[in-house]
Amino acid sequence: MHISNQLLLWDQAAITLVDIRQKELAQGEVLPPFIIPANIFLLSVQGSAQVQSDQAEFAWTGFQLLHSGKGAILSIVPIKDKFIYYIIYYKALLHEANPLQEQYCFSPEAPLLLYNKIQQMHQKWDQPEERLHVKALFYQFVHLTLKELRLQEHETEVRTTSVAVQVITYIREYYAEPITLDSLAEVFNFSAYHLSSLFKEHTGVSPIDYLIRYRLDLASELLMTTNASVGEIAASVGYKDVYYFSRIYKKRKGVAPAYHRNSEQLQHKVAESPLNFPTSSISDNVTDLYINNDNHYHNTDKGEIHMFTSKPTRSVAMAAILLCGSLLLSACSNGTNTAAKNSSNANNKVNQATPIASEESPKTRIVSTPRGDIEVPAEPVKVAADQYMGHLLKLGIVPIGARTFMLDEGWMDKAEIPQETLDTIEDLGEFPMNLEKLTMLEPDLIIGSIEDYVDQYEKIGTTVFLPYWEELSTAGPLDKFRRVASIFGKEQQAEDWIAEYEQKVVEARSKVSNVIKEGETVSIVQFAEKTVYVLAATGGNYGSSTIYEMLQLPPTESALHMKEGFESISLEVLPEYLGDYIFVYNGDAEITNQAMESDIWKSVPAVKKGKVFLYGDNYHDEFVMEDPYSLEQQLDTVVNLLLGTDK
Template sequence: MNWDERLLLWNEAAIKLLDIRCVARSPGDDLRGYALPSSALLWIRRGSARVTLAGTDYAVEGFYLMHGGKGDTLNIFPTGDGMAYDMILYKARLPLSGSRLLNRMLERGNPFRMRCGFAPADPLALEAMARKMEESWRRRTPLDKLLARGLFHQFAHEWIAQLKLHEASADGPDLVGQAVRYIQDNYAQPITVEGLAGLLDCSASYLSRLLKKRLGTTPNDYLTRVRMEHAKRLLAETDAALQEIAASIGYPDVYYFSRAFKKQTGLPPLRYRSAAAGRHPVQNNPSKRSDQAIAPLLSRGYNLIENRYQQGGEGDFPMHKDLKVSMAAVMLLCVTLLFSGCASPSGANESPAAAGSPAASQSSVAPQQAQTVKVTHLMGETEIPADPQRIASAGLEDILLALDAPLVQAQSMEGHYLYDTLQQKNIPASYTPGQMNYEAILDAKPDLIVAYLLPSDEETYASLSKIAPTVVYDRGNWQTSIVELGKALGREEQAHAVVRAYEDKLKQAKEAIVEAVGSERSVVFIRPSSKDVQLFFPAYAYTSTLYNELGLTADAYLLELQAKEEEGAWGKTASFEVLPELTANDLFLTVGGSYDMEDDYRNTVEQLGELEKLKVWQEIPAVKRGQVHIVSARHWMLNGPAADSMKIDDVLAALVP
């Protein structure tokens, strides 16, 4: 049967999507003698196995696609580290009034009962469609099912097109072509070089060299170019707001988008729109400034391209190093602020009464030097106001709130564990993961910036210092940092009081835990994803409350893994197959990220249902005993007086009746 006849039958048939099943199997967890209940596509997205379909053997490794018909017998024997696959079940029906020609074609060969298996040349296109289709199907609403059905047709078109072109190639797959197409199809999503290379089963450096050689550009620059081409089209052909355009091409922050667009095209977005429409230029104002200059966040399947994965970053793991900002841009903003301040007869923070008082007049004749103190911090020594009245925080909100410091700008967003507190105190807060909002900090007119930065973030520190004196402290060891910062702000006594209160709570919690479950209670802290699981070590700052401060015993297998890693390692990412090795009395499980919105968090919790179906999960001793405790990453993946106090509450709720 030729392809023209197969495609004609596909075009004439009514397709009904019956089910999408996501399955993970470990070695020994075989599927034997399974009769396909309908036509089926088997999309193997990870791992290796020996598969038998209707008596034909297939050796599967990595991405692989198979198709079988109703009644075909399927056997799966996972090998290596196991496998994960999607089984997509569908039914095809030709119209009753179909012509005799269609019936003769169907007799010559039914494409819906076709048996085949192959490694696609462009698996990322299929993987992206499969994930969207499965997510829509899982939501189960009528509208989402309609979307899943439409996505199935796209998936069918893609696999048939790739099957037609499939043939053995001595040169291997075209990695550049796959990467380019993936970027073009998914430019609106956050993408990393590391994540893209992982999907293509090559190293990030190798993929970068291939793109540089073939296209003369880096993956990051190519992604930016694709995004900006779409932005130019939207600006020229639609009246969409900049906020909408930025979000639609993968930029959660409209100001960062505006800077990137101007760097790429030479014109700010609104001037580009005016030029494209033949109108006079309009004011270059990307959007009306608000207290929260952040756009709705996109899916977090990947982090922004070429961000560094480093321990100790912005809360969640992996951590993101702040994106760099142009020094020239920061200096320009500072100069603008300086001149706007000079144009006013009184300071920006000066009350009318103070401006007209004798003291104010005397100050204008004989200005007094503002009092400063020299402070030693993680980035060196800095002179700061002796009594700062306008403090901007970048990552140390928990400590500063505990000190009741005069905050005028904070780094937080809806869903963050401190967001509601900041709102109640009328403290402006904004945050875009992976990016420092310099404009919001500048608008707040701080006289001091208190930040959490990595030692390597020298450029970020220099940029902040152009706005106001900046001091940097460690968030992981907040007890030490709060005392040092308390001294700098003249709030040392309050800092010691916060530490004492936390130590008292910790002592009482330890006593309650020992009384309830004894002194040898073992625990383990994990975070699963759809493909693997993160096992956190006692040395990790964000989970040390559980293992170290509360005096609980770390899981024996976890300690074995830790002994094989470098000192201070955060933990280890492992396959699901290791889960039954965790013999701890209690399993603490966190999901999502530290900056997840409430709906995102709840959706992630609901997805645990798929994990709980796995055989390896059911074999975990703590699962068998019903001693699994789900806790929120929104405070567990951060440190501070409030965050760590919430962790203590979680552990007490789990262990103490």
């Protein structure tokens, strides 16, 4: 068969789609011979079968593609299990003749692209308003088929690299869609590790790295050849977050996208006329030709502003180099003297005769985790985490990337964390963290709090599994802080803060000692849709550790004997769980108000006596987390509630 002839025929023929079906034959079920009423494409996607078209017989397993013309006799006999296939019926007219009668059958090298097209066509076929779209997909299907036929001419070469070729073809087809290593592995039915190894063996790069390069090369071309905005270009190549696109573009290409566009255009002008390029001298005012604010993140306290200034003359460049050299030598000299002086002072305080140690610090440490011992960097610089923001910041560690929720936790406003600090942290989305962004950050340590996602993180970098929740309860907040600190060798820093906090707790207990009388008890509840949560004396959340464990307010008997961190009950039995004082966590204001308007609630003795403390702010407050900042704020809030000084 001559592919060039096929291309010519498809280009000139008038095509009419007749039907698109998906069929499934069970083992023992036979499609008896029948005369096909129109030209067909038949793509098998699962199972094995003996297929006969006219006098040709084929033993099919997995993906196979058959094309046959109108009038051929087709029969299918499944060999084992079920056999699933798609079939497209179409008519082709060229000067009142049917030109596409040639029969061919082959095993495609990139079957998933064909499968994706035919699956989309089948899904949209019954929607009249989608018929034009279906026809467009059909032409894409035909184009891919003809490309496959051409590849068959180089069968040996293709088969040795089939996996990599398929992945590359898939990426080039679907680069604008969300693609991750795990999604590729699922599509091609490999483990993520094995697929990545096979791809890298053939190409020298990982699949995601290839995807990023391909996307950015396309983006670069669009920047140079269109007037589309950076946001439009980012979306067109698969990046919905223009800020992230700008960052990754700058990291890979060396300059921001808009800067790249502007500088390329400027170079083109210079090539046409060198007089278009501005010059300067030492006494000249430098003209700012361009400000890169293509993402407008300066309006939201995010992003960077880069300036493109005129090119310095040779004398300016030399002067700058000499000045930098002078400053560098000066800095080195001053730094050495200062370091020596400080070191000397420090040693004098301990023992003047003790020489300065020259031992090199260990480069790694061993950390014990629920998944076993992990070797981690002794002093990690680039930390990413899906939990524990307050713990990290209190230890002086600013992560390079974190889960979205962590960037707006309820304690942050009161803790006065500088916005410029938070702006340096990459938003990595929700659970699991965005693996593509995480990969680009190149973390030297990742902290994962949910075991289901740890395997994914471990493919990117050294990962410590530190569960936030254990079963349905949570570890004590101070122990949790100690665990985080131990990862970084900052145990002493954690103990110093704990000592200060425990002193504040002692002072707080003294302040509220006369509020709850001897023999009285305290309950903590939270209303939710169709249920009420009563928090346990240990292992609970939403301030229960501060109320029960820190301030040592007496729990009810039921709270003492809960196996988990809470118990879920109905509103009807709630009075049986309540003590003399009730703390109500206001997680959902509307549901809480409805429950507190019920007759059952109003009949509770503590409610009648006004011994109810409502606290919290719709899950965006200091009671959601149990980091050091939250604990400090929780303590103040609860004390103020008990003393009636809450504002």
